[in-house]
Amino acid sequence: MKKLNFLFLLIPFLLLSCSKDSATAETPTPTPTYSVQGLWKTTSAVLNGIEKFGGTNTIKSELNYFNADGSYSTQSYTDSNFANLYAYSIGTYTFPTTSTVNISSNLYSPTGVFISFTSLSCEVQVLNSTQLQVKVLNYPAANDVYVKKFVR
Incomplete structure (x- = not known):
């Protein structure tokens, strides 16, 4: 059960935090429409x-924060009022294509103890001014399908 809770926490981090690939002037990184x-x-x-x-x-x-510099962070709570922190993650995200977001992040306990590192490639199913939906295949294990939805 604890593993699934951490998986839940890692997905947002992973979905929105990716290691930056080196981009050259010859290969511009595409940006999503929104x-x-x-x-x-x-x-x-x-x-x-x-x-x-x-x-x-x-x-x-x-809560999931996507920053203009490609950094990403998430805070997960055990209550609906965002008061009791369960875990948080810090990482980066990139869009290698308009339909893919790569995320790499470290997951931490509320006291700052490192739990794990994850790196994922996620399919962007919806991205508009108010909604984001991503799908990750084979995570956390082979043949698993994980879909996460967000609103602004």
């Missing part, structure tokens, strides 16, 4: 068809 920059709140996290966010699940609220 900007991902800013604050996003998680509304759903479904692993293999089962909701892992809110309700009776451990994580009840989550």
Whole structure:
């Protein structure tokens, strides 16, 4: 159960935090039609068809920050008022294509103890002015499908 909770926390970090690839003037990095920059709140996290966010699940609220410099951070809470921190992550994100976001991040306990590192390539299913939805295949294990939704 603890592993699934950390997985839930890693996905936002991973989905939005990616290591930067070196880009040259000859190979510009494409940008999505809408900007991902800013604050996003998680509304759903479904692993293999089962909701892992809110309700009776451990994580009840989550904030995701996408910064203009490619840095990303997430805070996950066990209450709906963003008061009881469960874990947080810090990392980077890049868009190698308009439909892919790469995320790399470190996950930490509320006291700052390192838990794990993750690097993912996520399919951007929806990105508009108010909604973001990403899908990760084979995460956390082979044949798994993880879909996460966010709103501004």
